[in-house]
Amino acid sequence: MTPIHVGLVADPASPTDIARQMADLRPPGDEHRHAWDIEIVSEPFTTGCEDIETALTRLGEHARRHEWDVVVGLTELPLRDDNDGRYLLVETDPLRRSAVLSLPALGGVRVRARTRHAVRSLVGGLADRTSEDEHRVRLPRLSGRWRLLLGMVLANRPWLLVPGLKSALVAALATGAVATINSTVWLLAGSLSWWRLVIATVVSIAVVVAWLVIDAGLWDRPDDDSAAARERSRLYNTSTLLTLIVGGLICYLALYLVNLAWALFVLDPAVMGGYLHASLGYRDLFVLTWFVASAATVGGGLGSSLESDEAIRAAAYSKREEERRNRLARDRT
CATH class of the missing domain: 3.40.390.10 (Collagenase (Catalytic Domain))
Incomplete structure (x- = not known):
């Protein structure tokens, strides 16, 4: 047949x-x-x-x-x-x-x-x-x-933002390594309640996401004033924000785990407690690392402008659509 x-x-x-x-x-x-x-x-x-x-x-x-x-x-x-x-x-x-x-x-x-x-x-x-x-x-x-x-978010593969932000992560790890052994940071971390630490986490990720959107120009604007164009922009922007938030959470968790391993390796809570005249234990290391991860996330995120925008722009449907149109126009000329 x-x-x-x-x-x-x-x-x-x-x-x-x-x-x-x-x-x-x-x-x-x-x-x-x-x-x-x-x-x-x-x-x-x-x-x-x-x-x-x-x-x-x-x-x-x-x-x-x-x-x-x-x-x-x-x-x-x-x-x-x-x-x-x-x-x-x-x-x-x-x-x-x-x-x-x-x-x-x-x-x-x-x-x-x-x-x-x-x-x-x-x-x-x-x-x-x-x-x-x-x-x-x-x-x-x-x-x-x-x-x-x-x-759309899974198609953006938000986990690929981690290797795409290499210099930002290096800057964040360096910030965390220095902050971990700073006595003032210990005092600040110990003075914060759990809900303040949660707010610090949310704010740090929000600051990084906002910076990436602005620095890489990821915010999509409607082509015209039609309802269809506005709806498309809302959908693209929502998927971009969700992708960056998920990628930010993955980076935050990675920073936390690396800083925690570093703190457990180099610090003795009893020694730091004697220096600060306070009773400190290994539980305080987890709180310290939580606070340091938030501070390092902001510091590293603001350094992400040194990166190539390619990995970051891949998280935005609007940018891929723009590249699609440009490629199609070149192929037809």
């Missing part, structure tokens, strides 16, 4: 990696179906979360150029139905035998397996022409938005 030619067009980076793992995709169940001949193309075919029709048109152009029977686009951008304001998992156009799948709408958990299942279903339906009507898989209005945000 003549195989069905299937094209997978994926945004660069993670969507392309996922698409390349589906080169061996086969029709579900039925042995009598046509085999699938899958070709993968990496291209930033999406230019905005609200412009679904443009994405489908570009996919149709790819299908004609490559003589594909079916084409599916994989994007890490959110898809939104401007008519009712709900976000989408899938948009299909059976007449052009094309579909767009939004990867963050899968929720960020088991994305590769869920994508494989979704693409198999989409290709099977489009190849068999089971429907000639456009089909939109909408997410629930409230829970769907949180699911989409979770997918």
Whole structure:
């Protein structure tokens, strides 16, 4: 039997990696179906979360150029139905035998397996022409938005901010190492209640996040005054802030553990207690390290402007969308 030619067009980076793992995709169940001949193309075919029709048109152009029977686009951008304001998992156009799948709408958990299942279903339906009507898989209005945000944050991979802020972390560790053996810092840490230490933690991470947003220019502004543009900016900015907060918490925890190991190695609470004329024990080292981690986080975060912005800007969907548009414009000139 003549195989069905299937094209997978994926945004660069993670969507392309996922698409390349589906080169061996086969029709579900039925042995009598046509085999699938899958070709993968990496291209930033999406230019905005609200412009679904443009994405489908570009996919149709790819299908004609490559003589594909079916084409599916994989994007890490959110898809939104401007008519009712709900976000989408899938948009299909059976007449052009094309579909767009939004990867963050899968929720960020088991994305590769869920994508494989979704693409198999989409290709099977489009190849068999089971429907000639456009089909939109909408997410629930409230829970769907949180699911989409979770997918966007995990797609940003906030843990990669840790190696991306090397000089900031070195500065923070140096600040913590010096502060740990400072008697004034001991006195300050001992005088703070637990709720003041919690506030210090929250404020230190908030200061660093605000500094990164300002220094790297991560805040997205609407392209125009339309409701769709404002909603897109809110979504991008929320995902960026959540990504930076998670990355900041990971860095904070790393600083705490390293400073704690340093304090346990070099300090004897009894000796410091005799110097300060106070009764100190190893419990006080944990409190000291907590306070030092907050101070070091602020000091290190303010030094992050010395870093390359690449790792930080990767945490912002708006910046990746800007790069996508620039790349697409270069490819078409």
